[in-house]
Amino acid sequence: MQNITIYHNPNCGTSRNTLALIKHQGIEPSVIHYLDNPPDETTLRDLITKMGITPRQLLRVNVPPYAERKLDNLSLTDDDLIEAMLADPLLINRPIVVSDKGVKLCRPSEVVLDLIDTPLTKTFIKEDGEKIEPTI
Numbered sequence: 001m002q003n004i005t006i007y008h009n010p011n012c013g014t015s016r017n018t019l020a021l022i023k024h025q026g027i028e029p030s031v032i033h034y035l036d037n038p039p040d041e042t043t044l045r046d047l048i049t050k051m052g053i054t055p056r057q058l059l060r061v062n063v064p065p066y067a068e069r070k071l072d073n074l075s076l077t078d079d080d081l082i083e084a085m086l087a088d089p090l091l092i093n094r095p096i097v098v099s100d101k102g103v104k105l106c107r108p109s110e111v112v113l114d115l116i117d118t119p120l121t122k123t124f125i126k127e128d129g130e131k132i133e134p135t136i
Helices: 013-024 041-051 064-068 078-087 109-115
Strands: 004-008 030-033 096-099 102-105
Touching (some): 013 109, 041 096, 041 102, 096 109, 102 109
Parallel strands (some): 004 030
Antiparallel strands (some): 004 096, 096 102
16 A cells, blocks of 8 residues: 555635545545644755745735735745744645655646546546546
8 A cells, every 4th residue: 555645724615626536546544634633844854845935926816915924026035935824834835745656736736646646546526526537
């Protein structure tokens, strides 16, 4: 059985779809409700590095703390952005999925299939009715 961890927000449709798609593949992942149990600084930096993205690319921009903290200021450093995400985990975009095959921000949810060992063999239907069809 493949080990998968998802940094999950149950209030987010993309996160719910990603979790459901993992389970659809017969995997019971470790679920971290990151708003209640946010990553520490070392873990957050490690996730960003393993995803191959910048802190700004992980930053969630459509939430009030983004504007309140003026995080659109391009002079802010990576350290400034990480500090903001640590202070308010709502600023961390999600879902982040960790597997033996890598780490990805799974937006859209079907990106998670890149991290799962077994190919999709039966259609998955997202909450909004969109279908993800097997590729084989």
